[in-house]
Amino acid sequence: MILGYGEPVTPPPDLSEATFTDLARHGNRPAVLTSDGTLSYRQLAGMVDELAARLGTERRLVMLAARNDLGSLVAYLAAITAGHPLLLVPADKPAALEPMITRYQPDVVLRTDDGAVELDERCPGTRHELHPELALLLSTSGSTGSPKLVRLSRENLLANARSIATYLGIESTDRAVTTLPMSYCYGLSVLNSHLLRGAGLVLTELSVVDPCLWDLVRGHRATSFAAVPYSFDLLERVGFADMDLPSLRYVTQAGGKLSPEKVRAWARTGQRRGWDLFVMYGATEATARMAYLPPDLAAEHPGAIGVPVPGGSFRIDPIEGLAAGELVYTGPNVMLGYAGSPADLALGRELHELRTGDLAVEHADGLYEVVGRRSRFVKIAGLRVDLGQVERILAELGVTAAVAGSDVDADESMVVALEGDHDPGMLLTVLASDLGVPRGAVRMHPVEHLPRLATGKIDYPAVRSLNTGRAPSPTRHAPLREGPADVPRIFAESLDRPRVDPTDTFVSLDGDSLSYVALSVRLEAALGQLPPGWHLMTVGELSGRRPPRRRRLVSLLEPSIVLRAVAIVCIVAAHVELFTFHTAHLLFVVAGFNFARFQLTGTRPVRLRRQVRSLARIVVPSVAFIFLAYVLTDDYSVANIFLLNAMVGPQEVTTQWHFWFVEMLVYVLIAVTALMLVPWLDRLERRTPFLFALGLLALTLLSRYDIVDTGLPKPLPVFWLFALGWAVARADTVQRRVLISVLAVLVVPGFFDHPLREATIVAGVLLLTWVPALPVPAILRRVTGWLAAASLYIYLTHWLVYPVLLPLGQVTAVTGSLPVGVAYWALCQWIPTALARHRRKRAAVTVPA
Structure with missing residues (x-):
């Protein structure tokens, strides 16, 4: 049932002992509001209970790849309600998801697809020892993808939700719009505190720069949203200060320090527009919040973090040589401790207070102010330099910058990222003079935009890495x-x-x-x-x-690289009739091997994007070159241009069959991409990747043994070779590798009635299966790489090149064909790169300052 605004709702219940998972007690009050309608608390509770039942009663480690959608919210609440420790990661960061799965081996992985929850059960019970208090695992702020996790208890979550709901004065009539990811502790705290009070959540993944977000705010009468410092830069761009948002009651700010000037300006804007600004301070290790600045003090004390949240307290431990001390927090929301491995999930409480690492002072009026970080000091030429102070000096000069200590020189230098068009030489002179440090100890790096994390915080590791070339100039050479x-x-x-x-x-x-x-x-x-x-x-x-x-005199390269390089040389040599050693079909095994490794990770949309992009990188250069060959010669037909010769071409072998390999590879890739678009097949492949590959191999062997006709007039069936390579990539144990090896020895012989050709494929499969690296003379390492990377392009171009060179000799025809293909490969790499850079330059010009 979708609630309408005019329908009666349940009166607010007594919430003195409530938890944010007590959903049903809020009855038919609006719980989730989206662009599609409204879901009541009773409906939400039913969905949560249903998924909790699917998760079972035995405590298991559950991982949720979270989005700001209904499915993720239901999955989060179901895991917490059923008592399963939940590892929360962002769905749009495969770099965070895959390493976490590998390291922590969750028993169940939950994902959402079009709002529905996909449950990937990787273990029927649990493989972990889980502490009774453990409820939630989050990456520390700013370390998405790091194996270091914060261990939180249910009491941590509940205590912080109650504290936040108290000082924000959240009521059941409030509605918060989800402007931050729920996988981020700040965004999650918004959900918990509002669910605790029976308030509504306007669930969306829209950015604050998207006009549709503000239509949603108006349409659902949202009363608040959360922002990080970077959000306010974006809000300035979209003219938020002048927006008509009559329902807005307050805006919260955390996730980093907002400059006092901006705090004062936004607080006054709020006073003018009828909403409050809550400046807050917190950390994942404290579940979310540790302090808040009452809105009526924001304009007068814009540099303060405020007072401890209800239930918490601060003390300041002195540090020798500094006027400020380290801020230490105590409260029921302090984490249990960190986890660096699955064994740590069995640990109980290790901390009762949190040493924040922040340097702070307490003012006479009881307000606390953070003035720096213990870790944000470096020693240069014997001088202690506050990197935060360096940023403030630059800010006073009107320069937006981020400053970090250098990874290369330990504490002997600092790296300064300058956003926008500034004179690095002039700024270097100012800093060296003000700080009293050598000019050579300050490394200036102009950047178009400061590197930021998904939360909007400055990515200081990326700033440090500017000294090592992490943000290269487009014209810079290796x-x-x-x-x-x-x-x-x-x-x-x-x-x-x-x-x-x-x-x-x-x-x-x-x-x-x-x-x-x-x-x-x-x-x-x-x-x-x-x-x-x-x-x-x-x-x-x-x-x-x-x-x-x-x-070294010898380099070690992956077998797949060496096989591609050797195979393409053999193909050209065979066509020139220098020698005959058939290797084309082996490349289908390598293609399947690489497809499974590179295209079958991440969510379904991510997989599809990769598969389509990979297919385009084959089709576009192939069609372009075949069109050129069609224009220059009489050897090819229009069917060749559209890669359709295998379907409509002549039965007899003619020049029109030159590009059969490309056509068959494209057909196979289209088939497997379509296969993985089927939701239940996608889920099956995720759940049992090796068995899925074996099943696909068994299915495709029907064409290999002529049990099923492929319907193509000429080429021998190759899908089973692709599937064989796929299975090799999924054989992750000795027993599975033995099985694949035996299968290769059994099914390959007899296919071509050519023992050497069949032995070549079997040898290639065994190399991919068992050998991690092959020795190559170091002097040939780059050449081998070029040939392997350009193998498709060499295959395309050699048909036009070698006939021209053949009168000069067979060896010349082979050696001359290879660099032309490499050159075409380089051209095809350069064109999209140049176009992308051109688009980025145009975008940089058109984006308003």
Whole structure:
């Protein structure tokens, strides 16, 4: 039932002993309001109870990939209600999701798809020892994807929700719009405090710059929303101060320090427009909130964090040599402790107070003010420098900047990120003079925008990394000798990303088999042999690896890279008739292997985006070149241009069959993309990836043994080879690898009636299955990488190149065809990069200041 605004609602119940999971007691009061309608508390309670029953009564570790949607809200409440410890991660950050699954091995993973909750049961019981008090696990603020988690109890959540509801004066008639992710402790606290009081939640993922958000606020008469400092920069852009929002009662601010000038300005704006500004202070380790500044004091004391929240208290521990001391918080919302591994989930309470790491003073009127961070000091040339003070000096000069200590020089220098168009030389002179530090100890880096986390906070690790090239200039070239410090830049340049964060992975950055080769070759040169599964490791983890101590004569490359390089050389050589060694079908095995590794991670929308993008990177350059070949020669037809020759082309082998490999690869990729669009198949593949791959292999073997006709007039069926490679990628135990090896030995022979060709495929499968790396002469490492990355492009172009070179000799025809294909590959990489940079430049010009 969807409630209308005119229908009667249940009177507010007695909430003195309520919890935020006591949903049914609020009756038919509006609980969730979206653009699609309104859901009552009674309806919400029914949905929560239904999912809680599916989760079972045995306590298990549950992971929720959360969005600001109804399904995520139901999943969160169901897990907490049923007593299952919940690990909450953002759904839109695969870089956070995959490492957490790998490290913590949740028994159940919950995701949402079009509002429905998908339950992926990975263990029928539980594989963990879970402490009775453990209720929630959250990444520490600013460390999305980090294995370090905050352990919170149900009492932590309830105490903080009651405290927030008290000082904000939340009533059942209030309605909060969800402007922050629920996977972020600040955003989650909004949900808990409002559910506690039977208030409404205007559930949305819209940004504050989206006009539709404000239509939603007006339409559902929202009374509040939460903001971080960066939100106020965006609010200025959209003219929020002059918006007509008659229902708005207050705005809360936390998630970092808002400058006193902005606090005063926004507090006065609120007074003028009829709403209050609550400046708040907190941390994930305190569940959310530790202090708030009463709205009537904001304009007069804009630099203060205010007073402790109800139930909490502060003290200041002195620090030798500093006027300020460390702020220490005590209260029922202090976390149980940290978790760094699954074994820590069995731990109970380890803390009774929280040392915030913030430097603070208490004023005579009882208000507290944070003046810096203990960790935000560096020692340069023997001088203690407050990085926060450096930012304030620059702010007084009208410069928006972020300052961090250098990773390269420990505490011997600092990195300054300057947003916008400023004169670094002039600012360097000012800072060196004001601080009394050497000019060489200050590294200035102009950036278009300061790096920020999803919460809007400054990403200080990314600022530090500017010294190591994490935010490369588009025209910057790689140094002759790259090392671990260059890893972020290598990712950015290889994947054409303007920004690469420490928590990003190759997969989360939408890498595919084409970009994988070029990136892995450069990483191998910088880091030495790459570990298995490096494509799922974060940039930060890879940057922390030690480089090779000395230059080696032999490099180690993944078998898939070496096989692609060798295979394409053999293909060209066979067509030139230099020698005959058939390897084309082996490339279908490699394609399936890479598809499973790169395209089958993340949510369904993320998977689809990757699969479509990967398909486009094959289709577009292929169609473009075949069109050119059609214009220049009489060898091809219109069917070739549209990759349809295998369906409508001639039965006999002619030049029109030159591009059969590309056509069959595209057909297979379209088929598997369509397959994974089926929701229940997608869920099945997530739940049992190896068994799914085996089942697909068994199904495709029907065409291999001619039990089912593929309907294509000429090529031998190749889908089963693709599925075989897929299964190899999913064989993650010795027993499974043995099974795949046996299957390859059994099913490949007899397919071609050509023993050497069949042995080649079997050998390739065994290499992919058992050998983590193959030795390649170091001098040929880059060449091997180029050939592997450009293998598709070499296949396309050699049909036009080698006939021209053949009169000069077979060896010349082969060696001449290879660089032309590499050049076409480089061109196809450069064009989208150039277009993307052009779009970014135009966007930067058109975005209002």
